[in-house]
Amino acid sequence: MQAYLIAEELDIDPEDTIRTPGLPGPAYYNAEVMAEGSPLPAYDESATAETIRSVLRVVPKLFSIQMTGGSSTVPDMFEKLRHAGAVARETLKEAAAQRLGVARADLSTEDGHVIAPDGTRIAYTELAADAAGISPIADVALRDPSDWRYLGKAGLPRIDMEAKCTGAEMYGIDLAYEGMLFASICANPGIGGALNSFDASEAESMPSVKQVLEVTAGNPGVAVIATNTWYAIQAARAVECNWGAPNYPATSAEMFDLLEAAVDNEDNFDHRQREEGDVDSALSEGEVFEAQYRIPYLAHAPMEPMNAIVKVTDDRIDIWTGTQIPLFIRNRAALISGMDAEQIFVHVQPMGGSFGHKLEMTHVEQAVEIAMAEKGTPIKLTWSREEDMTHDYPRPASVMHGRGKVKDGQVDTYDISVSQQAMAPNWFGRLAGIGIPGPDATITTGSWDQPFAIPNYRVTGYRAPDMVPVSSWYSVGASGNGFYHDTFLDELIHETGADPLEERLRLCLHDQSRTVLETVGEMSGWDGPSMGEGKGRGIAFCLSFGVPTAQVVEVTNTEFGIRLDKAYIVADVGLVLDPVNAEAQLFGGLIYALSHAINSELTYEDYGPLQTNYHAYEGLRLYQIPEIEVKILENMPGIRGVGEPGVPPAAPALGNAIFAATGQRIREMPFNKFIGFV
């Protein structure tokens, strides 16, 4: 997409670009990555809300926050890269104007050339040296969208597609350098726990093992350097380690006890960003509907496990790795090695998936320490899949207690309390060495900020103690809150006897969100949740990352379990730049979310997760995938990223469909603990 944004103004063939992930540099600050942390909901377009967002856009610039995340790439790059393309174009034209002695306004550009009034073509490459000596022409007007040749067009191919279909695409894990050795590691499954002692005698005698060493950076463990990753993994597994306990409970059961103890406990109050009407008095009399929910810890488990190549010499360190946080890596490597940040060179590589996993850098810290023990030799550290899932920094588990009331066939009172350990301060503290003061918005993001008007409406976040270190997981707070908010709304709507779509529409206070709901209703031929014997459909909605998204899922209760028949997705992104890829991101989000909703969880015993590979953390396979239809609307103001908004509505849409088909309400993920699936 970045190549198309530049090409649109620079008049070059996007295929001619050389695309490298951004090197660490303050110029690449991400203005949009923190705008999602605004204390005002995305549907609020008031002057006050916009002012707060504009301030939040300055923060990353001040602190050079270079980061990929929060579905912010397109909103962040949309203006910047077109502007860069236009400035380069006009500056190249100025160089040509000076050479030809004509006015810049009399020149045009086409396919990498400046065109003189007489039709003479001068290649940009001939003008580049001259242009570099000219003060950039910064006063440029961006082209009107009606003049775009690439952006918004249906047939845009991904420029990396052929390389990804021929094996030519090089991910970080694929790079090789002269004399490189291969390393793997076995670190404490209890993250932050000590390495008390270890016995490496067997490992040291294994084939090709060059060195076995204790590593303290990141998370204590024992690493093996060998001539092949496979030898290194085998030897690392053969090291016998005596681990110290980390500073959190050993089992999932104890962790959920702490979450349950925190919810609705005044001592654990974190924030309440939604409070309308008088919930307490509404709930003080008559029949109160109550329900309790929970979600588990989840690994990101991208297909490419964590890896990094590091070469340390006396005066510099080179790091090659796929990452979302190159500047944090540079600074941490400086800290570990005692070198200056200017001596650390981070070469960012394409990633084989992330879903938030590569917002972490423990593997790089370890790789730097390992490479310091083999100066002059590039060392490629690869985590085994088991090591990767054990040290995933998962999506936090949480619990929700809901109370509500219906009155005269309408939802009247909606009160939910979510308890979760702090995520954002925990993660940022690991990266920057300092936490984030104040409330942790991720506890209720995706539930407090939904565009509905309910007479008595309250969403409260409670902070449980720190437990397993946690991180951002695909759609962050909305991944769980989307499930909580919409499923509990569906329960209350069921209590009213109203139609699930009609009542959501009646409650919705935001025009674009209402249109999204209406559109998914039309697409799916919605005529109520029931679809005949053993069949049902569910609707769900979540506004996340500024994108109102609604989904309908249809299921059949077969003799082999629940079968997913069809899914419909409607999202409003404001402006869509690449319809083909946007569609893939939306249905990919739905599939990722359904995968975890149906069959995935991390359960802890003895401080580490029991699930350490895909056999125990499977996700969905091709045969389980429903037919999916996607429609993207452009009614929202501005432009929004579509990477994550497809995730939050999927689990509630499925749960609501299962309820429609079977009468069974599932309030805990993964659903396969309660009902079978085909």
Next chain:
Amino acid sequence: MRLTVNGIDHEVDVKPDMPLLWVLRDELNITGPKYGCGIAQCSACTVHVDGLAVRSCQLAIGDLAGGEVTTIEGLAKPDSLHAVQEAWIEHQVAQCGYCQSGQIMQAASFLDLNPEPTDEDIDAAMSANLCRCGTYPRIRAAVHAAAKKLQEA
């Protein structure tokens, strides 16, 4: 140990129990086959041995027994992509792309055995290959398209 990969003979000095995947990746620097799980659960490491799809993380080099190995790098003809690769590009299947070498190698082998697959055949043949980005709908469409291309060829 000797082996033939994409028509080229190699000699490697490794233990016979080393999986083919790690011989390819770390000894021969052929990196199209990917490491994802090491236990035949994701199939990102899929290659062909004598034309049949196998999980290279489970095949010890000592058990190769002279079988000819083809990786994603050797699937295309010198002057044209394989029909499966063409279909993958036309349907814009890949997102992160990490699993797609394995997906394509699986599909190519499967279509060789079953040139006119039904939806159920495709579901059965492709369900050992994991994709965490969720590109499955386009994989399904691309396998159908590739089958058609191969029939017309």
